[in-house]
Amino acid sequence: ELGEKIRSCGFYKVKSKNILATSRKIIEEFNGQVPDTMEELITLPGVGRKTANVVLSNAFGVPAIAVDTHVFRVSNRIGLANSKNVLDTEKDLMDNIDKNMWSKAHHLLIFHGRRVCKARRPLCNECPLTNYCLYYKEVEI
Secondary structure (H helix, E strand, C coil): CHHHHCCCCCCHHHHHHHHHHHHHHHHHHCCCCCCCCHHHHCCCCCCCHHHHHHHHHHHHCCCCCCCCHHHHHHHHHCCCCCCCCHHHHHHHHHHHCCHHHHHHHHHHHHHHHHHCCCCCCCCHHHCCCCCCCHHHHHHCC
């Protein structure tokens, strides 16, 4: 039944199972309260570091940087990170961005990645960051 309601989402069958299993676990093991630590959050079905960081940041106000495909791409292109994987990118960003700005930076990097610094056809001619962008320097647009 839940799967049908979220059918428009990708992987809706897996997501619906994880939502139900996570809901049960929160009720049974956390007294109905969403956990507020990375260690506890990642024990929930379907929750990894990215989702845990989003929850920590948005629900609990804990400074965190969730690295999704946009954050990974943009931060590595503009030199905020120099990593081949998500975990190292997260560490680089935590080292290079003031902790008080982590959550805001996460949202700004996503926005920039969706609107300007696209994966296939980045809009470099509209980008204010070309002076810092390694990708721009490589392709010499």
